[in-house]
Amino acid sequence: MTIVAVVAAVLLAAAALITSYRVLAGPSTLDRVVGIDSLMAIAASGLAVWAAYSDDTAVIPAIVAVAIVGFLGSAAVTRFRVRDDR
Structure with missing residues (x-):
């Protein structure tokens, strides 16, 4: 498992x-x-690799939070960018 985690990292x-x-x-x-x-998706993937490597499930809420912040940030910037183009 250590080799897989190192390769993934x-x-x-x-x-x-x-x-x-x-x-x-x-x-x-x-x-x-x-x-x-x-980058947000890569960070969430890195946290998932760490959770699998360390057998620690306490990181899962952080993965969800990073995914939500990444999605909301992208949606907000895209919305305001489209509004400014009009």
């Missing part, structure tokens, strides 16, 4: 690095929103 770290580049270099606001939403 390395892949998630690589994904976070690539996504961070997209957030920083994104030419538009919507590209940055997609990048931030992806």
Whole structure:
């Protein structure tokens, strides 16, 4: 299980690095929103890997909270961005 957790952590770290580049270099606001939403999904996945590795279920509410905050943040920015385009 340790090897699987290490491989998952390395892949998630690589994904976070690539996504961070997209957030920083994104030419538009919507590209940055997609990048931030992806970072939130990566963070939730990292917490899930940690929960599986440590056999600790106390992290599950944090995973749900990160997912909800990511969704609501993306929805709010998209809504206000569409409103400003009109």
